[in-house]
Amino acid sequence: MELHGVGEYTARSVLIHVSEAGVAAVDVNVRRLVSRFLGVDSDAKAIKSIADTLSPSDRSSDFQHAMLDFAAVVCTAQSPKCESCPIEERCQAEI
Ligand code: SF4
Numbered sequence: 001m002e003l004h005g006v007g008e009y010t011a012r013s014v015l016i017h018v019s020e021a022g023v024a025a026v027d028v029n030v031r032r033l034v035s036r037f038l039g040v041d042s043d044a045k046a047i048k049s050i051a052d053t054l055s056p057s058d059r060s061s062d063f064q065h066a067m068l069d070f071a072a073v074v075c076t077a078q079s080p081k082c083e084s085c086p087i088e089e090r091c092q093a094e095i
Contacts, residue, residue: 017061024051025064029071036075039092 035042
């Protein structure tokens with residue numbers, strides 16, 4: 001993050017893909033998914049640490065891409081597909 005133009009999201013993404021570290025890169029889509037699933041305010045600072053906790057210590061890059069794809073296809077911003085969502089039973093969202 002000391003490099004010019006490298007922010008936290010980019011630094012975390014590199015870390016995930018290089019070392020498979022158990023951290024998450026939280027963009028607006030991951031934030032939305034975590035917020036809805038756990039019923040946490042999307043503005044909460046804790047979202048990043050929650051996402052880190054969810055991320056496995058191995059295959060964290062696969063987990064990161066799964067969260068991004070899931071948020072883009074199923075848990076979309078405007079019309080989430082809750083009726084066909086495989087994690088609906090455990091989701092805390094009130095949509
Ligand atoms: S049930 Fe709906 S809000 Fe919850 S994770 Fe699935 S798509 Fe998103």
